[in-house]
Amino acid sequence: MSYTKRNDGRKFDQIREIEAKVGIIKSADGSAMFKIGKTIAIAAVHGPRDLYPKFMQNPRKGILRCNYNMMSFSVDERIRPGPSRRSKEISLVTENALLPALSLEQFPNAVVDVFIEIQQADAGTRCAGICAASMALADAGIPMKDLVCAISVGRVGGKILVDLDKFEEDYEEGSTDMPVAMLPRKDEISLLQIDGHIKPEEIEEALELAKKSCKKILEIQRNALKEKYEKEYGQDE
């Protein structure tokens, strides 16, 4: 039996409702909140700042260090606080998703630290984290070629769809999760993972869906950034 109607009534190409806000953490150099459906990610950027121990420094350019973490109470079964194998892997792919958008040549020997916390989880947490992190980096004034937008696409009960929620991720008759991050200016993919079975032509279809959805996310990220800076510096003509 195929998945004919989505659990929460959305269309197959419809993302959940998004809320985005910039500048939520005053102690940080840049920060943002990105909420998609019931998944809430917050991100903060500290730096560029001196990197220690010194042997880790790169004299040619600054390095990016990401730290992804889920709060213990973000899911039904409590997660033990502290790093896990999963969170370390996600931290790494997040770094790689963000790096292509950054120009860190101006900051030799420095580090830009990005901290991502998942406060409430309903699938798609790494993508929400990347969306929040990219806004926080922009908020911190790090030179960027583009924002980074991320969304999960996939195949649930034989249907290609966008932005899986937890129900869909755990769908008993088969679910394939495929998180994608893109630099929307040139539609470059900076993160791509697949978890499950999917045919090559379906991947193509899913990527198109991701591309379309990333444009919508970009719009929301931009507006959130504008909202803060128009308030602070006034509007252009």
Next chain:
Amino acid sequence: MNNISREYLISILKKGKRVDSRQLDELRNVEISYDVSEHAEGAARVKLGNTEVVAGVKLEVGTPFPDSPDEGVIIVGVETLPLSNPDFESGPPNAESIELARVVDRAIRESHAIDLKKLCIEKKEKVWMILIDIYSINDQGNLQDAAALAALAALKKAKMPSFDGEKVNYKEKKGSLPMNELPVECTNIKVHDKILSDPILDEQIWLDARLTVATTDKGEVCAMQKGGSGTLTINDVKEMIKISLKNGKILRGKLK
């Protein structure tokens, strides 16, 4: 983060003023909200001025400690997230965050805020475990009081999941935790010879001594913790308890 010099801070204090123009014994604005996580049995966000923490309560069924076979278990953890302060680092809890957690734990435990006997399911075998995790979101000073208040707000809001003897069903929630007390914590610091309530970072970095006082609804003290490398006189302690009782009432009022 280190913005003002000790000399400057003391010169302001000598005029009876504070850097953020509060009275010496005045709290910052307190806000409590509950929109943190639907997956927590109870959760709360506390803002003390610009300081912000979130706390979540999870309930699990586990085995009791051998020395209290018919009592539920409380475990408090504080994660001083590097996101909340450029001076915080990733990694296992350090001494400061352990102290924060233990002082929150002490007030809840010693005041008997929760009736742990009512959390016993089967003596020696099964009891409810209350896991309280507190995360700092923005550290602008006095995480201690924010953490304690957030833990309390989350506990007060918590709903018990159902348990069929085998498995906990987190989708089905009923009833609140058996609570008797609301032990709120108030921290005062001493800089030079002045006592300040609810310090911000600029004040906190120059503290000589610190005293956290947890008080109950009945106007009793249920926990205390002195910090800092300086000393306090008996009069300082008396004064700090008096201020903590007064400010404690304000904080408790926010929980109602």
